[in-house]
Amino acid sequence: QVQLVESGGGSVQAGGSLRLSCAASGGTFSSYVMGWFRQAPGKEREFVARISRAGGITDYALSVKGRFTISRDNAKNTVFLQMNSLKPDDTAVYYCAATDSHCSGSDCYAGPSRYDYWGQGTQVTVSS
Numbered sequence: 001q002v003q004l005v006e007s008g009g010g011s012v013q014a015g016g017s018l019r020l021s022c023a024a025s026g027g028t029f030s031s032y033v034m035g036w037f038r039q040a041p042g043k044e045r046e047f048v049a050r051i052s053r054a055g056g057i058t059d060y061a062l063s064v065k066g067r068f069t070i071s072r073d074n075a076k077n078t079v080f081l082q083m084n085s086l087k088p089d090d091t092a093v094y095y096c097a098a099t100d101s102h103c104s105g106s107d108c109y110a111g112p113s114r115y116d117y118w119g120q121g122t123q124v125t126v127s128s
Contacts, residue, residue, distance in 0.1 A: 002027035002098050002117040009094060009122030012086055016126070020081040022096030022119055029077040030054070032117075033099050033109055036070060036081045038092035038124075045095070047110040049081060059109065063089070086126045093121040 008020040020036070035050035049060045049070040058070050069082040079096055097115035108114070 002029075002032065004096050004098060004117055004119035006094065006096050006119040006122040009124045011125040011127065014087055014126055014128050016086050017082070017084045018086065018124060020083065020094055020096075020122060020124075022079045022081075024077045024079070024098065027098075027117075030074040031100055033101075034070075034072060034079040035097045035099070035109055035115060036079075036094060037097060037112060038090075038094045039121075040092040043092075045112050047112075048094070050109040051079065061110075083124070086124075088126050088128045091124060091126050093123050095119055095121045 002024055003026045004022055004024055006022045012018055030053055033050060033052060036048040037045050038048050039045040047061050048064055049068055051058050051070045051072050055072050067085045072079040096119045098117040099115045
């Protein structure tokens with residue numbers, strides 16, 4: 001059983017940056033693919049980014065590609081999401097998630113149902 005705790009959310013003006021962190025405990029962190037999702041009010045939870053077990057493969061939603069960077073530190077059991085050039089449309093609760101499943105293809109890890117463990121979320125608010 002993996003426990004995930006996000007931190008680093010907050011309020012920022014458009015064009016600003018935030019760095020989210022997600023600390024994992026209770027499992028073998030390096031055995032999990034890690035993902036970030038977000039959910040805005042009245043909208044479905046959507047994929048933001050994911051990173052492979054060793055960190056060598058990353059995928060991003062088109063809406064954040066080039067602005068967000070996912071990374072992980074397996075020695076510290078932590079995954080990060082660096083968010084630059086933030087826009088008001090990025091406003092949402094951001095969740096990290098973990099899965100020990102295996103699949104292939106760039107969209108394979110884009111669905112929330114792929115993930116077994118979720119954090120409680122951290123609010124990101126971007127004002128114009």
